[in-house]
Amino acid sequence: MTSVVDRPQGRHATTPPRRRLVVIGNGMAGARAVEEILARGGAGQFTITMFGDEPYGNYNRIMLSHVLSGEESHADIFLNSLSWYRENNITLHAGVRAERIDKFTRHVFSSYGRVTPYDVLIIATGSRSHMPPMDGLHTPGGSVKQGVFGFRTIDDTQRMVAHAQQEHHRRAVVIGGGLLGLEAAYGLRSHGLDVEVVHSGGHLMNSQMGPDGGAVLRRSVEALGIGVHTGSRTTAVLGTDRVTGISLRDQPEISCDMVVVAAGIRPNVDLAVLSGLPVERAIVVDDRLRVQDEEDIYAVGECVQHRGEVYGLVAPLWEQAVVLANHVTGADTSAAYLGSRTATKLKVAGVEVASMGLHGPERDSDEHIVFSEPSRGVFKSIVVRDNKMVGATLLGDSRKVAFLTQAYDRGLPLPEERHNLLFDLGAPDGDVGVAELDDDAQVCNCNGVNKKALVGAVKGGCTTVAGAMDATRAGKGCGSCKLLVQQVVEWAAGGAVEEDPAAGYYVPGIPLDKPALMDEIRKRGLRSVSQVFQALAPGSLEDAKSKMGLASLLKMMLADHYIDERDARFINDRVHANIQRDGTFSVVPQMKGGVTSVQQLRRIADVAEKHKVPLIKLTGGQRIDLLGIPKEDLPQVWADLDMPSGYAYGKSFRTVKTCVGKDFCRYGTGDSTKLGIEIESRFQGIESPAKLKLAVSGCPRNCAESLVKDVGVVAVEGGRWEIYVGGAAGAHIRKGDLLATVDDPEQVKVLTGRFMQYYREQANWLERTYAYVPRVGIEHLRAVVVEDSEGIAARLDTAMQASVDNYVDPWSERNDPLTPGQFRTSLPLTVLPQVPVQ
Amino acid sequence: MNSAEAHGSPAFHLLGPVDQIPLGEGRAFAVDGEQVAVFRLRDGALRALAAVCPHRGGPIADGTIDRQVVICPLHQHAFDLATGCSTTGQEPLRSYNVTLDGDRNVVLQTGV
Ligand code: SRM
Ligand SMILES: Cc1cc2nc3c(=O)[nH]c(=O)nc-3n(C[C@H](O)[C@H](O)[C@H](O)COP(=O)(O)OP(=O)(O)OC[C@H]3O[C@@H](n4cnc5c(N)ncnc54)[C@H](O)[C@@H]3O)c2cc1C
Numbered sequence: 024m025t026s027v028v029d030r031p032q033g034r035h036a037t038t039p040p041r042r043r044l045v046v047i048g049n050g051m052a053g054a055r056a057v058e059e060i061l062a063r064g065g066a067g068q069f070t071i072t073m074f075g076d077e078p079y080g081n082y083n084r085i086m087l088s089h090v091l092s093g094e095e096s097h098a099d100i101f102l103n104s105l106s107w108y109r110e111n112n113i114t115l116h117a118g119v120r121a122e123r124i125d126k127f128t129r130h131v132f133s134s135y136g137r138v139t140p141y142d143v144l145i146i147a148t149g150s151r152s153h154m155p156p157m158d159g160l161h162t163p164g165g166s167v168k169q170g171v172f173g174f175r176t177i178d179d180t181q182r183m184v185a186h187a188q189q190e191h192h193r194r195a196v197v198i199g200g201g202l203l204g205l206e207a208a209y210g211l212r213s214h215g216l217d218v219e220v221v222h223s224g225g226h227l228m229n230s231q232m233g234p235d236g237g238a239v240l241r242r243s244v245e246a247l248g249i250g251v252h253t254g255s256r257t258t259a260v261l262g263t264d265r266v267t268g269i270s271l272r273d274q275p276e277i278s279c280d281m282v283v284v285a286a287g288i289r290p291n292v293d294l295a296v297l298s299g300l301p302v303e304r305a306i307v308v309d310d311r312l313r314v315q316d317e318e319d320i321y322a323v324g325e326c327v328q329h330r331g332e333v334y335g336l337v338a339p340l341w342e343q344a345v346v347l348a349n350h351v352t353g354a355d356t357s358a359a360y361l362g363s364r365t366a367t368k369l370k371v372a373g374v375e376v377a378s379m380g381l382h383g384p385e386r387d388s389d390e391h392i393v394f395s396e397p398s399r400g401v402f403k404s405i406v407v408r409d410n411k412m413v414g415a416t417l418l419g420d421s422r423k424v425a426f427l428t429q430a431y432d433r434g435l436p437l438p439e440e441r442h443n444l445l446f447d448l449g450a451p452d453g454d455v456g457v458a459e460l461d462d463d464a465q466v467c468n469c470n471g472v473n474k475k476a477l478v479g480a481v482k483g484g485c486t487t488v489a490g491a492m493d494a495t496r497a498g499k500g501c502g503s504c505k506l507l508v509q510q511v512v513e514w515a516a517g518g519a520v521e522e523d524p525a526a527g528y529y530v531p532g533i534p535l536d537k538p539a540l541m542d543e544i545r546k547r548g549l550r551s552v553s554q555v556f557q558a559l560a561p562g563s564l565e566d567a568k569s570k571m572g573l574a575s576l577l578k579m580m581l582a583d584h585y586i587d588e589r590d591a592r593f594i595n596d597r598v599h600a601n602i603q604r605d606g607t608f609s610v611v612p613q614m615k616g617g618v619t620s621v622q623q624l625r626r627i628a629d630v631a632e633k634h635k636v637p638l639i640k641l642t643g644g645q646r647i648d649l650l651g652i653p654k655e656d657l658p659q660v661w662a663d664l665d666m667p668s669g670y671a672y673g674k675s676f677r678t679v680k681t682c683v684g685k686d687f688c689r690y691g692t693g694d695s696t697k698l699g700i701e702i703e704s705r706f707q708g709i710e711s712p713a714k715l716k717l718a719v720s721g722c723p724r725n726c727a728e729s730l731v732k733d734v735g736v737v738a739v740e741g742g743r744w745e746i747y748v749g750g751a752a753g754a755h756i757r758k759g760d761l762l763a764t765v766d767d768p769e770q771v772k773v774l775t776g777r778f779m780q781y782y783r784e785q786a787n788w789l790e791r792t793y794a795y796v797p798r799v800g801i802e803h804l805r806a807v808v809v810e811d812s813e814g815i816a817a818r819l820d821t822a823m824q825a826s827v828d829n830y831v832d833p834w835s836e837r838n839d840p841l842t843p844g845q846f847r848t849s850l851p852l853t854v855l856p857q858v859p860v861q
Numbered sequence: 862m863n864s865a866e867a868h869g870s871p872a873f874h875l876l877g878p879v880d881q882i883p884l885g886e887g888r889a890f891a892v893d894g895e896q897v898a899v900f901r902l903r904d905g906a907l908r909a910l911a912a913v914c915p916h917r918g919g920p921i922a923d924g925t926i927d928r929q930v931v932i933c934p935l936h937q938h939a940f941d942l943a944t945g946c947s948t949t950g951q952e953p954l955r956s957y958n959v960t961l962d963g964d965r966n967v968v969l970q971t972g973v
């Protein structure tokens with residue numbers, strides 16, 4: 024066997040030789056330990072080599088839950104990119120697995136025959152998903168059956184997403200109803216799958232809470248459209264070459280297209296066992312994080328057992344990394360790790376769960392304070408011992424989490440009135456609490472951000488909460504520390520904190536959310552953007568950033584009662600064309616459903632020739648774009664075209680992309696072009712909170728890409744039509760959710776219009792349907808739009824009809840500019856008459 | 862360049878009737894070799910800034926305004942209408958004095 028022997032580079036005769044530090048495991052603990060070592064001058068003491076089984080830099084594993092649900096992209100969760108390793112002179116062997124350690128000769132043997140000597144070794148191999156024994160998990164060949172997934176790595180997550188997005192995959196089963204299982208279920212649900220959670224425990228999250236809390240949690244989870252089976256043990260995975268279902272003990276089988284196993288984790292200790300290191304449940308370490316009886320080998324993270332405890336969360340590993348680094352570098356040889364108190368939070372939007380310590384009284388003298396309001400999904404319980412909090416469970420109301428976590432972590436004395444702990448009383452107010460916090464008190468556990476780092480960011484100029492969060496990544500994990508982050512930022516800024524133009528406002532300049540804003544507009548009979556500022560803005564001050572959003576909202580609400588002030592519009596909407604980098608504009612005439620004619624093509628060709636159009640381009644929206652038109656030429660170009668606007672510039676209904684459909688295609692089952700043209704004719708120009716792009720496909724081959732459109736229609740066998748909503752394939756990729764399957768193209772138009780109207784009324788400004796649909800949930804939309812659960816269908820239809828009736832082709836303004844100089848050039852100015860000196 | 866300006870003494874330019882600028886919008890003018898965007902605020906007040914965005918040459922006159930700032934249409938950098946200073950970290954735009962004469966004509970001052 025050939026082998027490569029690593030020799031550290033860069034030794035210099037005049038400097039003392041640096042020791043060789045080798046780290047096995049490039050996950051959250053390994054990389055953090057190295058960061059802490061570098062922060063203590065480690066770069067001068069060591070040449071550093073890291074082995075990582077995964078072929079990437081270090082990423083925030085916690086965020087995989089958000090990647091699965093589509094709230095984050097995998098590219099955004101990296102903590103240390105490959106360049107970080109380069110910049111810090113760390114040799115990273117990414118995608119290389121360490122296989123054995125020779126602790127006597129001090130070498131690490133890894134895949135590809137590599138042999139690496141060390142002086143100091145750190146093992147940070149983490150854990151892997153535990154696959155409990157059940158039949159049919161593996162293929163006869165020994166690999167995990169296709170469609171079965173663990174949930175641990177980026178690769179797992181990406182494979183799950185790809186599998187979930189395959190069109191014929193509709194049902195998923197998640198085995199395990201703990202934190203990870205629920206986050207997996209929620210993530211898959213976001214891809215429109217029907218999800219069932221099968222949990223062997225008596226209630227969900229039974230390691231974090233008691234049965235009463237579990238019952239409340241179950242209701243909240245079911246409200247997300249996730250099925251829950253507790254007390255159910257999975258006995259087998261069904262299907263020969265791919266998953267078709269699971270069987271349960273004493274219960275009917277569940278059929279499904281994928282299975283995610285989230286039934287616990289097991290520390291990665293094979294390497295340690297093989298190398299003769301002490302392993303019980305995990306690698307045994309002392310209070311210095313040194314492997315028991317080993318001089319030069321340390322271990323950190325989920326692969327260690329310290330004082331009998333094995334942790335499965337990140338907070339302990341941040342603390343461990345600090346102690347380890349102090350010893351490895353000699354910065355503080357008295358540092359000791361004494362164990363961690365852990366708190367957990369569930370990262371499922373809309374279901375707030377936080378839990379720490381005991382979930383029920385254990386001794387007779389323990390006090391137990393419980394508040395339960397199942398109908399609102401609220402449950403709070405606290406266990407008190409010797410006037411200190413030793414456990415808490417909070418569901419559905421996280422306002423007190425920050426204080427309770429501190430009280431728990433630091434063993435603070437509690438208020439006499441115990442109920443004050445649960446409600447908004449008695450807790451020290453933000454300032455006092457924050458001032459008392461130690462500098463290195465962890466504020467964000469998910470991303471390991473302490474008070475000092477946040478204060479540093481504020482002093483460095485990030486004086487908004489959002490700015491400090493961006494700079495430190497605090498609050499960007501489960502989000503539950505946001506309140507505390509805010510308090511720290513406010514305290515650090517000494518009251519000079521800039522208000523975040525509150526996230527909930529519809530537009531930044533009016534302090535109201537959308538329902539309240541619409542309410543005020545109606546109540547006060549406001550009809551123009553300037554009236555809205557006058558009546559509702561603080562100090563009646565106009566705000567340039569808010570104008571466009573308000574204009575769109577008013578037009579939607581008022582149709583022909585709207586007083587259209589042109590200055591409220593963005594330049595694109597003032598001149599009905601899209602502005603380009605050089606100040607010229609693009610012209611995209613309407614070409615309904617992507618269908619054109621000889622006459623249209625000839626006219627476009629003539630116009631392009633006459634106006635010497637620099638670029639003629641077919642767009643991704645199936646029409647023709649004439650680019651580089653000077654503003655002052657727009658009216659003439661439109662006149663020469665004599666075609667309506669294609670609205671390729673506005674926050675509005677754009678196009679309906681279609682495929683050839685049944686008249687020509689040998690597979691077509693529905694007349695997709697006809698329906699597409701009808702939809703485009705009906706809804707042309709409708710303004711909305713963000714762009715609306717539609718498609719109609721003639722069969723499930725989906726040549727018009729209907730599954731990734733704001734509204735996508737697919738003809739299916741039997742003359743039926745499926746309507747998908749919330750799809751996207753731009754900056755975000757999301758498969759649309761099935762809203763309804765209907766028999767009749769007329770019904771498609773009705774439901775499309777009703778959905779769009781509801782979206783227009785409900786969505787935030789610039790919130791595309793790919794964000795809106797998962798936010799409110801497809802069940803809710805189905806109930807309102809299809810089943811008329813709120814009794815508003817008729818009103819929505821009428822409102823949409825009013826907008827449809829109010830349509831005027833904006834390019835008709837060519838003959839009669841609405842404002843003086845509407846089409847006058849803004850740059851360059853050579854065409855303007857020179858003005859004489861007075 | 863005009864000689865008055867070279868010496869730094871003010872020159873006044875008549876840009877024509879104010880009605881050519883709609884309320885709340887801007888229009889661009891070529892004045893003595895300079896490109897100037899003149900804005901008419903909703904309360905009728907006038908402001909004038911250099912017409913070319915220092916960021917990437919965007920047409921400032923096509924921007925969206927309120928009483929304080931104009932936002933460039935290309936990448937949304939903002940500039941104080943009175944001083945030309947950027948509120949988003951760009952180089953400033955030159956600002957000009959601009960007034961109305963008795964016949965509601967716009968008068969722009971250069972060369973100070
Ligand atoms: C012309 C066109 C590209 C082309 O040559 O094919 C185009 C051009 C622009 N797109 Fe697009 N998009 C074009 C199809 C698409 C598509 C594909 C489609 O419509 O089928 C997508 C993905 C679907 C989607 O909308 O998500 C697309 C996703 C985007 C996005 C990302 C939106 C998102 O939230 O994911 C933006 C940015 C934005 O909206 O903020 C964008 C923004 C833009 C803008 C308007 C940027 C801007 O503000 O100036 C581009 C105008 C360039 C110019 O100088 O005129 N364009 N753009 C396509 C016009 C289609 C049409 O006929 O209407
Ligand atoms: C989806 C998900 C959500 C989570 N959410 C939370 C949360 O909200 N809060 C929380 O506190 N914790 C959460 N966790 C747990 C948290 O991610 C872990 O506690 C943390 O990642 C542990 O860090 P670690 O470095 O010990 O292990 P890991 O991050 O797993 O890193 C170990 C690394 O070592 C590599 N490795 C293993 N063996 C070898 C070898 N022989 N050679 C080379 N490399 C090897 C592995 O490939 C891996 O990259 C979550 C975990 C997951 C999967």
Ligand code: SF4
Pocket residue numbers: none
């Ligand atoms: S992808 Fe769209 S926004 Fe980006 S350069 Fe191309 S046309 Fe412009």
Ligand code: FES
Pocket residue numbers: 914915916917918919920933934935936937938
């Ligand atoms: S050109 Fe003005 S903001 Fe970029």
